[in-house]
Amino acid sequence: MKSAVVVFPASNCDRDAQTALKQLTGRDPHMVWHGDSALPSVDLVVLPGGFSYGDYLRSGAMASQSAIMRAVKAHADKGGMVLGICNGFQVLTESHLLPGALMRNADLKFVCRPVAMTVEETQSAFTRKYDKGQRVVFPVAHGDGNYFADEATLDRLEGENRVVFRYVEGDNPNGSARNIAGILNETRNVMGLMPHPERVVDPLLGGTDGVALFQSLIEALS
Amino acid sequence: MKARVFVTLKNGVLDPQGKAIGHALNGLGFDSVGEVRQGKVIDLDLHESDAQKARAALTQMCEKLLANTVIEKYEIELR
Numbered sequence: 001m002k003s004a005v006v007v008f009p010a011s012n013c014d015r016d017a018q019t020a021l022k023q024l025t026g027r028d029p030h031m032v033w034h035g036d037s038a039l040p041s042v043d044l045v046v047l048p049g050g051f052s053y054g055d056y057l058r059s060g061a062m063a064s065q066s067a068i069m070r071a072v073k074a075h076a077d078k079g080g081m082v083l084g085i086c087n088g089f090q091v092l093t094e095s096h097l098l099p100g101a102l103m104r105n106a107d108l109k110f111v112c113r114p115v116a117m118t119v120e121e122t123q124s125a126f127t128r129k130y131d132k133g134q135r136v137v138f139p140v141a142h143g144d145g146n147y148f149a150d151e152a153t154l155d156r157l158e159g160e161n162r163v164v165f166r167y168v169e170g171d172n173p174n175g176s177a178r179n180i181a182g183i184l185n186e187t188r189n190v191m192g193l194m195p196h197p198e199r200v201v202d203p204l205l206g207g208t209d210g211v212a213l214f215q216s217l218i219e220a221l222s
Numbered sequence: 223m224k225a226r227v228f229v230t231l232k233n234g235v236l237d238p239q240g241k242a243i244g245h246a247l248n249g250l251g252f253d254s255v256g257e258v259r260q261g262k263v264i265d266l267d268l269h270e271s272d273a274q275k276a277r278a279a280l281t282q283m284c285e286k287l288l289a290n291t292v293i294e295k296y297e298i299e300l301r
Contacts, residue, residue: 058290065287094290101292108238148235148293175236 001221003044004030006072006088008063013049013085013198020198021046024214034066043221044081045072047088049141049196059102059144060090069095081125081217082190086142089182089192098185098192099157100149106175110143114207115195116168117181121161124184125220126191129212135168136209138195145174145194147183157183165193223268223276228297229289230261264288273300 003025005017014031021029030040034052039045053062063069069091076082076097084092092098105111114137119130130136149157154177157163165182172179174194182193197210231237237259244258266283270276277298284296 057287061287061290093292099292101290103236103293104238106236106238108242146236150292175238 001025001044001218002027002030002040002042003046004032004039004042005046005048006032006034006068007048008034008050008052008066008087008091010052010054011048011050011087013087013196016196016198017046017048017085020201020210020214024201024211025218032068034063034068037067037071039068039071039075042075042080044083044217045075047072047082047084047091048198049086049088052087052091055144058090058094060087060092060094063087063091064094073097076185076190079187079189081221083126083217084190084192085196085198086140086145086194089194090144092190092192097190098183099153100147100177100183102144102194103146103148104144105142105146105173110141111145111173112139112141113173114139115173115181116171117165117195118168119164120166121164121184123161124164124188124191125217126184126213127164127216128220129216136165137200137207138197138210139199140173140195142174142194145176147174147176147180147194149177154178154180160186162186162188164191165195223270223273224301225266225268225276225280226299226301227264227266227280227284227288228261228299229264229284229294230259230296231293232295235293261294276300 162184200207200210289296
């Protein structure tokens with residue numbers, strides 16, 4: 001699997017993503033600067049966590065206007081895989097590659113801790129190596145992770161099995177609607193999630209629940 | 223021409239910052255304060271003298287960048 005990680009000014013999980021991809025795919029991902037207007041030929045584009053453009057205006061708003069995002073949209077339109085983690089999820093909603101918006105956490109606090117989720121959907125290239133209903137723990141680290149969409153959009157996401165990860169009831173860290181932690185686009189090749197799978201790929205980091213996500217992509221794209 | 227754009231959360235969208243401000247005002251003894259909603263003010267200088275054109279351009283700016291219309295509404299004031 002060939003991959004690229006987009007680096008925005010103030011991305012801070014780009015190297016975590018790079019390390020995870022290198023370790024799990026055996027190949028160095030391309031690190032692509034936000035000002036570039038073309039992507040190398042890759043199967044997967046990762047939009048990493050961080051605080052792109054200092055979260056000015058709204059989290060992800062400035063990054064969604066950057067030159068590289070036109071190439072990312074074209075890649076997604078052709079069916080290419082895109083994974084947005086944390087700030088990457090915010091960039092995807094601001095770019096309208098995913099519906100809804102990520103709002104300020106309901107309790108206004110930046111939350112940085114492991115959270116328990118269930119894998120809601122395994123009919124996807126991102127989660128096929130998980131079991132449906134499997135409980136996984138990924139860390140979160142965000143201030144704007146409160147997923148919001150109107151009721152019709154939420155019903156549609158649920159009806160089309162596009163809610164991929166859901167916080168375990170009682171462990172919702174941000175007030176997200178219907179405990180949503182991660183969603184797919186309509187064509188199921190773009191996924192965004194607030195928790196960090198790339199930070200749980202090695203026992204040294206405290207967990208390996210994220211490994212299956214990358215292995216799912218490797219299997220789906222081989 | 224100068225313009226001022228107000229960006230606020232749509233009605234029905236939870237505004238935790240507004241709530242916290244309200245609680246803080248109540249804590250300061252301002253008992254008359256009920257619901258508080260907060261937002262942004264963006265001031266722009268435009269190289270445009272035609273009000274209609276300015277308003278059309280500002281509407282595009284709001285739709286494309288200044289507001290996230292999933293959660294926010296906007297008002298444009300020309301001055």
